[in-house]
Structures are given as structure tokens and as C-alpha cells.
Amino acid sequence: MPEDVRVLVPVAILSGQVIPEPLIRFLSRGTIVVLAYHEIPEQTAPEQAREQFEPKAHEELADLVETIESLGGTAETRLVFTHESEQTIERVATEADCDVVLLSNPAQSVERLIVPVKEHISVDRIATVVSALSQDPSIDITLFHVATDESGVADGEDLLGDVSDELVVRGVQRDNLSRMVTVSSTPLQAIVDAADHHDVIVMGEEEPTLRGRLFGETSERVAERTLSPVLVVRNPTEPDEEQ
Amino acid sequence: MSEDQNRVGEVSSESPGTPVSPDPAVDVGTTADEVTVLESGTELERTIDLRGGLAIGVGTMVGAGIFVFPGLAAGNAGPAASVSFAIGAVIALLVALPTSELATAMPKSGGGYYFISRGMGASFGAVVGIGLWLGLVFASAFYLVGFAQYAMAVFAEVGIPVASLGSLPLIPILGVGFGILLTGLSVFGTENTTKLQNGIVSLLLGILVVFLLYGSLDTLGLFGRETVPEQFMPYGTLNIFTTAALVFTSYLGFAQVATVAGEITKPSRNLPLAMVGSVLVVGVLYVITIVVSTGAFGSARLATFGETAIVEVARSYLGFPGAVAILIAGLLATASSANASILSSSRALYALSRDAIVPPRLGRVNLKYGTPHIALGLVGGPTVVLVAVGRTEVLAEVASFLHLVTYGLMCVALIVLRRSNPAWYNPTFTVPGYPVVPILGALASFGLVVFMQPLSQAIGVAVAVAAAVWYLGYARDVRLKGVKTDA
Numbered sequence: 001m002p003e004d005v006r007v008l009v010p011v012a013i014l015s016g017q018v019i020p021e022p023l024i025r026f027l028s029r030g031t032i033v034v035l036a037y038h039e040i041p042e043q044t045a046p047e048q049a050r051e052q053f054e055p056k057a058h059e060e061l062a063d064l065v066e067t068i069e070s071l072g073g074t075a076e077t078r079l080v081f082t083h084e085s086e087q088t089i090e091r092v093a094t095e096a097d098c099d100v101v102l103l104s105n106p107a108q109s110v111e112r113l114i115v116p117v118k119e120h121i122s123v124d125r126i127a128t129v130v131s132a133l134s135q136d137p138s139i140d141i142t143l144f145h146v147a148t149d150e151s152g153v154a155d156g157e158d159l160l161g162d163v164s165d166e167l168v169v170r171g172v173q174r175d176n177l178s179r180m181v182t183v184s185s186t187p188l189q190a191i192v193d194a195a196d197h198h199d200v201i202v203m204g205e206e207e208p209t210l211r212g213r214l215f216g217e218t219s220e221r222v223a224e225r226t227l228s229p230v231l232v233v234r235n236p237t238e239p240d241e242e243q
Numbered sequence: 244m245s246e247d248q249n250r251v252g253e254v255s256s257e258s259p260g261t262p263v264s265p266d267p268a269v270d271v272g273t274t275a276d277e278v279t280v281l282e283s284g285t286e287l288e289r290t291i292d293l294r295g296g297l298a299i300g301v302g303t304m305v306g307a308g309i310f311v312f313p314g315l316a317a318g319n320a321g322p323a324a325s326v327s328f329a330i331g332a333v334i335a336l337l338v339a340l341p342t343s344e345l346a347t348a349m350p351k352s353g354g355g356y357y358f359i360s361r362g363m364g365a366s367f368g369a370v371v372g373i374g375l376w377l378g379l380v381f382a383s384a385f386y387l388v389g390f391a392q393y394a395m396a397v398f399a400e401v402g403i404p405v406a407s408l409g410s411l412p413l414i415p416i417l418g419v420g421f422g423i424l425l426t427g428l429s430v431f432g433t434e435n436t437t438k439l440q441n442g443i444v445s446l447l448l449g450i451l452v453v454f455l456l457y458g459s460l461d462t463l464g465l466f467g468r469e470t471v472p473e474q475f476m477p478y479g480t481l482n483i484f485t486t487a488a489l490v491f492t493s494y495l496g497f498a499q500v501a502t503v504a505g506e507i508t509k510p511s512r513n514l515p516l517a518m519v520g521s522v523l524v525v526g527v528l529y530v531i532t533i534v535v536s537t538g539a540f541g542s543a544r545l546a547t548f549g550e551t552a553i554v555e556v557a558r559s560y561l562g563f564p565g566a567v568a569i570l571i572a573g574l575l576a577t578a579s580s581a582n583a584s585i586l587s588s589s590r591a592l593y594a595l596s597r598d599a600i601v602p603p604r605l606g607r608v609n610l611k612y613g614t615p616h617i618a619l620g621l622v623g624g625p626t627v628v629l630v631a632v633g634r635t636e637v638l639a640e641v642a643s644f645l646h647l648v649t650y651g652l653m654c655v656a657l658i659v660l661r662r663s664n665p666a667w668y669n670p671t672f673t674v675p676g677y678p679v680v681p682i683l684g685a686l687a688s689f690g691l692v693v694f695m696q697p698l699s700q701a702i703g704v705a706v707a708v709a710a711a712v713w714y715l716g717y718a719r720d721v722r723l724k725g726v727k728t729d730a
């Protein structure tokens with residue numbers, strides 16, 4: 001049995017942001033934590049905005065939860081009024097013990113996953129998340145590695161082999177897995193190019209600092225430069241908190 | 244999640260006259276380090292850290308004490324103006340400590356108004372809240388006039404012949420123009436400016452520390468300078484106190500930290516540190532500024548330079564580059580003080596509207612920009628009117644008058660709350676030296692008002708009376724939960 005995976009889905013409520021239904025259906029294999037946030041400028045006290053917008057925000061949030069449930073998912077919800085959405089996303093991701101944070105982009109369908117893997121990234125965490133969300137045989141998974149020169153190709157293939165084995169152990173069909181190692185001096189661009197042929201990107205966090213690893217990092221820049229949603233697999237906040 | 248819950252009531256104005264529930268537990272939520280969680284489950288993020296809190300306090304205050312007052316203060320009190328600034332700092336500290344306690348017990352938007360209305364009832368609250376709104380309007384106007392004077396000094400420095408336009412009242416025109424610009428930016432600007440504000444304050448402090456350090460060493464004779472010999476108190480003791488009353492506007496910033504108490508992270512630690520810390524920082528800078536300034540020119544000559552005297556002081560110590568640096572700093576400081584005051588004033592109006600002491604629609608936020616446009620307009624409008632008609636000293640003193648009344652009443656409110664000790668009153672910071680500190684704070688605040696010009700006192704009293712009349716006419720039926728009503 002795959003472990004339960006908790007996915008944080010930040011939604012800019014009251015601004016018309018839509019989470020695509022295929023994506024919701026895909027994420028519904030885990031538990032969805034909807035973080036509805038409303039970002040307000042500093043001229044305004046959060047409580048001031050709250051008084052005025054809370055009912056409308058609750059309404060929109062209820063609609064979203066209904067959609068998630070109608071697609072077979074379970075959702076927890078948080079509603080936050082904030083000056084800084086990034087700080088809020090970090091805080092709630094930690095408090096709600098989420099394994100993955102969604103950087104949303106439109107998605108027509110979710111059938112092809114790409115999982116860029118690099119050294120020093122928690123293979124175990126990525127395998128847990130990918131296997132929990134992709135038991136479905138209709139989902140193809142590309143494990144992807146960028147080597148900066150030819151000498152790194154063999155190591156990259158080994159790395160992807162490890163990830164692949166981990167996934168198979170966790171119940172993913174080997175037929176659905178493919179591996180790809182590319183040589184490029186611009187890894188970010190290589191990921192963006194490869195992501196063109198995929199629907200969803202799953203990648204790990206990099207930096208040990210909360211702010212650094214969630215934002216302004218490769219994952220965020222990838223999300224800005226592709227049309228696909230990015231799922232950022234969080235590192236454990238404190239190693240001994242995890243089983 | 245910390246245990247320091249605060250359970251202060253909200254207004255129950257929808258059915259005036261009905262008895263108030265003795266239980267003040269209305270939805271004001273639970274305070275944690277980075278968030279307030281309301282009972283409805285909705286969360287309000289806290290996003291201003293200690294550095295941001297200090298930047299609000301220091302950024303609001305430095306505009307006046309260094310960049311507007313040295314010439315005026317030295318003209319009134321001589322080198323002893325440094326004592327006047329020190330008196331101001333002591334009074335501000337005596338008030339900042341009780342304010343810190345109140346703010347950690349009630350980390351909500353609204354600051355002084357909120358504390359006094361919960362401690363002493365809606366009538367005092369209304370007078371204070373309206374007084375704070377208008378007090379900050381006067382303060383904003385004062386800073387805008389200061390800004391315009393720096394803009395003029397810049398024109399003079401780059402050689403634009405403003406004197407040839409002598410018939411035009413350029414200072415009011417510049418002040419009004421910039422006031423409208425700032426208000427417009429507050430309404431339509433959705434970019435968060437915290438980082439900009441932090442950066443400006445750091446830059447200002449950097450410029451000032453370099454300038455004052457060099458100036459102090461030079462004044463002490465290290466670089467062979469001879470200070471202008473002068474009697475310390477050429478104008479007598481009384482003038483020290485009247486000058487203290489005049490320059491107290493330089494300390495109207497620490498309480499602004501309390502107006503954003505609901506947004507400060509780790510409030511029980513950061514609120515007291517930000518308030519006390521910002522008073523200490525600016526107090527030290529002010530005293531040194533006066534010593535350095537009077538050392539450079541002697542107070543009589545310094546006074547002839549008027550509001551931008553500090554530019555000439557910088558020129559005498561550091562030459563043209565020093566003058567340019569201080570001119571830039573002066574523009575930034577007065578602009579940031581004006582901006583901070585306009586925003587605080589709109590918070591005060593919001594707090595009043597939340598309790599229905601003014602029509603609730605004044606606190607409305609527009610969905611498109613997310614800003615309280617009506618409240619900001621009600622601050623910016625009167626401000627530019629005052630810029631057009633006001634004189635620096637009177638604007639400053641009226642602002643101080645209205646704040647000092649609030650400060651005194653906050654000290655009283657603290658004593659009232661300590662004595663009645665309602666169940667919700669659980670401050671996580673307690674004022675040292677209770678009851679001496681709040682009693683001294685109240686006496687000093689009310690006492691300083693006595694030393695102001697009669698015109699300023701008259702305007703201040705008129706505003707307070709008008710606020711009381713408004714309360715009696717419009718809001719007498721308002722009952723605040725969490726407040727013992729004797730009706």
C-alpha cells in the first residue's frame with residue numbers, strides 16, 4: 001500500500017485562480033490541503049480585509065472543496081489573509097505537514113510525468129510521492145537527469161536506476177517508467193525543454209533553508225518558464241520528525 | 244501555538260441599548276508567533292518582523308528630529324536643546340513601556356484607540372481615536388512641509404533659480420503635490436513596500452551615523468576644530484521645556500508600531516523591543532545631532548538656517564558631499580515619515596469604523612486594489628489642506644498635543660486594566676516599575692502639553708471637544724464588548 005501523501009495546493013482565492021480538474025483528479029490520490037490565501041497590500045490590516053472578504057472567500061473555498069470531493073478527493077482547508085503569500089505557504093506547508101507543494105499552472109490532462117532528479121536529493125522522498133500519486137497504469141513517468149558533461153552520464157544513469165528501483169519496489173509498473181539523461185551546461189533550460197512533452201513536473205527541494213528551497217529555486221523558475229504544474233517535494237523539516 | 248490568548252471584544256452596535264454580554268469572548272482569535280487564528284478558523288498572517296517594526300518606529304520618527312527641528316530648537320533653547328530632546332526621549336520611554344504591555348495584551352490593529360477604548364470605555368476611546376486620526380493628519384502635514392523645504396533646498400543646491408518665482412508659495416505647492424502623490428500611491432499602489440522602507444531606514448541610519456560620528460569627533464576637537472563658544476542655556480530653563488514640547492513630534496513614531504500590533508511576528512518579544520528600541524535609537528541620534536549642530540555654528544546662527552539647518556551643518560563638517568548626502572537623507576526621511584503617518588492614520592480610522600464610532604463604510608477596502616481608499620482619502624484630504632495653510636511649529640505642536648493626550652490616557656488605561664484585571668487581560672510583557680512608570684508617563688505626557696504655544700493648545704482642545712461632540716451625537720449608543728459599562 002502506498003503511503004498517504006499530503007499535497008499543499010495554494011490558491012489565490014478571490015482572484016479567480018482555477019486549479020485544473022485533471023490536476024485535482026491526479027492529486028486526489030493523496031490528501032489535498034487547500035491553502036486559500038488572499039494577499040493584501042500593507043496599507044490594509046489583514047483583519048480589515050478579513051471582515052469584508054471572509055464570507056466571499058468561504059463561498060469560493062466551499063465550491064472548490066465540492067469540486068475536489070466530486071472528483072473523488074478529500075480536502076482539508078485553510079483560509080489565510082496575508083501580506084506575504086510566500087511566507088504563508090511556507091508556514092502552512094510545515095504546520096500541515098505537507099509532503100508536496102503545488103506550483104500551479106494549467107493542465108489539460110495528467111498522463112505524462114517528468115521527474116528531474118539530481119544528486120544529493122532525497123530519492124526516498126521523491127519515490128514516496130511519485131509512487132503514491134502514480135499507481136495508475138495510464139500514467140507514464142520519465143525520470144530525467146541533466147549531466148553537465150559526458151563524464152557525468154554514467155553516474156546519472158546509476159542515479160536514475162536507483163530511483164527507478166525504488167519506484168518499482170513501491171508498486172509502480174516498470175513498463176510505465178522511462179529514463180533519460182541529457183548533457184547540458186544549462187540544466188534549468190534542459191528541464192524546461194524536456195518538460196514541454198510532459199504534463200506535470202515533480203521535483204525535489206534543493207536548499208536547506210525554508211525560503212530558499214521553496215521559492216526562487218529551480219522549481220519556481222521551472223514553473224515560471226513552462227506551462228506545466230510543478231510539484232515540489234519538500235525535504236523533511238526536521239529529520240527526526242519523520243518516521 | 245502559544246498560550247497568550249487575548250479575548251477582547253468586538254463591537255455590538257447592531258442593537259444599541261441591549262445589555263452587553265459580560266463575556267468578552269468574541270472572535271479575536273489566538274495569537275501565535277506568525278499568525279492569529281480566529282475562532283472561525285480563518286488565519287491572519289503576521290509578516291512584520293523585529294527589523295520591520297524598528298523600521299516603522301525609526302522611519303516615522305527620524306524625519307522630524309534631525310531634518311526639521313535642530314535649527315528651530317537651537318533658536319529656542321540654545322545648546323540646551325539637547326536636553327529638550329533628552330526630556331522628550333525620557334517621556335517617550337515612560338510611555339513606550341506601558342504601551343508595550345498593552346500591545347502584547349491586545350495585539351490588534353488600532354493601537355492607542357484600541358487600548359483606551361477597551362480600558363476606559365467608548366467615550367474616551369472615541370476622543371482618542373478621532374484625536375489620533377487628526378493628530379496623524381497634523382503630523383503628516385508637518386512632514387510634508389519639511390519635505391517641501393528639502394525639495395527647495397535641493398533646487399537651490401542644483402542652481403534652479405527658485406527665488407525668481409518668489410511670488411509663488413512654492414513650499415505649500417510642493418507639499419500639497421507630494422501629499423496627493425503619497426495618498427494616491429497608498430490607494431493604488433499594490434506593491435509591498437516593506438523592503439523599500441527597511442532599505443531607506445538602513446540607508447538613513449548609515450548616513451547619519453557617519454555624519455554624526457565624524458561631527459562628534461570633530462566637535463571634541465580631534466581634527467583641530469574649535470567649537471563656537473557659547474553659554475549652554477542662553478535662553479533660560481523654561482525654554483528647555485517649551486522646546487521639549489515643540490520637538491516632541493520627533494517621538495511620535497514608537498506608538499505607530501502598536502497600530503500594526505496585529506501584524507508583528509512574535510508579538511510578545513518584538514513589540515516591546517521595537518518600541519523601546521526605536522525610541523532609544525532616535526533619542527541618541529537627536530541629542531548628538533544638537534550637540535554637533537550647535538558646535539558647528541552656535542545656536543543663533545544655526546537658527547537662521549531654519550528647517551534645513553542640518554544641511555549647512557553637514558556642509559561645514561564634510562563639505563559639498565556631506566550637504567548632498569544630508570539633502571538626500573532629508574528628502575527620504577521626511578517622505579518616509581509622511582508616508583508612515585498617513586498609513587497609521589488610516590489604521591486609526593479603520594479601528595474607529597470597526598467599532599462603529601464612525602460610519603463603518605469608512606473602513607471599506609476596495610476589492611480591486613485591496614486598499615482602504617475612503618480612509619486614506621480622509622487622511623490625505625485634510626493633510627494637504629493643512630500643508631497649504633499651516634506653519635511648521637503649529638502643525639508639530641498640535642500633532643504632539645493630540646498624541647500626548649493619547650499617551651497619557653494609555654498610561655491611565657494600563658492602570659485601570661491592572662486594577663480591574665479582566666479575564667482577557669494577559670499581557671506577555673509587563674511594564675517594569677509598575678505603578679511608578681505609568682503614573683510618571685501619564686503625568687509627563689499631560690505636563691508637556693502645558694508648555695506649548697497657546698494657539699496649539701487651543702487647536703488641540705478644539706479637536707478633542709469636536710471629537711467628544713461627535714461621540715455624543717453619533718456614537719453614544721455604541722457598546723464595546725469587553726468593557727464594563729456603567730450605563
